[in-house]
Amino acid sequence: MPYQDGTYGCPVDVAVQMISGKWKPRLIFELQGQTRRFGELHRLLPGVSKHVLTVQLRELEKDGIISRTVIPTIPPQVNYNLTEFGSNLTPILEQMIKLGEVRISKEKEIKDKDRGEN
Amino acid sequence: MPYQDGTYGCPVDVAVQMISGKWKPRLIFELQGQTRRFGELHRLLPGVSKHVLTVQLRELEKDGIISRTVIPTIPPQVNYNLTEFGSNLTPILEQMIKLGEVRISKEKEIKDKDRGEN
DNA sequence: CAGGATCCGGGCCGATACTG
DNA sequence: CAGTATCGGCCCGGATCCTG
Numbered sequence: 001m002p003y004q005d006g007t008y009g010c011p012v013d014v015a016v017q018m019i020s021g022k023w024k025p026r027l028i029f030e031l032q033g034q035t036r037r038f039g040e041l042h043r044l045l046p047g048v049s050k051h052v053l054t055v056q057l058r059e060l061e062k063d064g065i066i067s068r069t070v071i072p073t074i075p076p077q078v079n080y081n082l083t084e085f086g087s088n089l090t091p092i093l094e095q096m097i098k099l100g101e102v103r104i105s106k107e108k109e110i111k112d113k114d115r116g117e118n
Numbered sequence: 119m120p121y122q123d124g125t126y127g128c129p130v131d132v133a134v135q136m137i138s139g140k141w142k143p144r145l146i147f148e149l150q151g152q153t154r155r156f157g158e159l160h161r162l163l164p165g166v167s168k169h170v171l172t173v174q175l176r177e178l179e180k181d182g183i184i185s186r187t188v189i190p191t192i193p194p195q196v197n198y199n200l201t202e203f204g205s206n207l208t209p210i211l212e213q214m215i216k217l218g219e220v221r222i223s224k225e226k227e228i229k230d231k232d233r234g235e236n
Numbered sequence: 237c238a239g240g241a242t243c244c245g246g247g248c249c250g251a252t253a254c255t256g
Numbered sequence: 257c258a259g260t261a262t263c264g265g266c267c268c269g270g271a272t273c274c275t276g
Binding site: 139140141165166167169170173174192193194 | 268269270271272276
Binding site: 237238239240241242243244246248250252253 | 257258259260261262263264265266267268269270271272273274275276
């Protein structure tokens, strides 16, 4: 959202706002190239409650990152997809995965070293 | 941090933990290839208090992303740098900037369209 | 100059119960 | 199945004042 003078904030901050939320990056990741149902996402993210999951999904939808499609059957079915705009987030996720892996292997080293010293 | 069974979480979540914090991505961005002093960072991020800035810097330091160097002059001088490990975050920042720019130009379009309709 | 100490408010997140 | 409704805790972030 622009300031009153019509200017916009730093691109970094803008991006931060879009993906900030404890589960959003994970959700975007799980929706890469796949349609997922609500319950599916709920199972894929152990620890998230349905309430919080709903809120995060709604925010992503409002930001134009994902789309939500309701199929009015009984029982109902709701599908989530990445939008075209949302696919712009893919490179970020890829880099986050790389970073996470680097970090994990670094921790493994430390742990292995500690074991060697005891 | 690993679980008790020695396994590690999803790389995405690990990365999220590292960069989550309202000002962290901005701080990492401002430290790309440059040494910066505390006051400098404080001026570069309008809106952040010294207290919060300190906390965020300390967390980044604890995670091994930045280094903190004190030069005991009067008045004191404290320099911050990205560590070698921290430079692993550069690709993420680049992608976040791209994303932010896409988003900003998209909002500009909408605003221009609205102006045309009124 | 670069913080530490203290207080505080909000919203982020989660648990539980209920529903079309 | 895919949510809503309600409640509550807790921590993040901010304001203010103080210091070597």
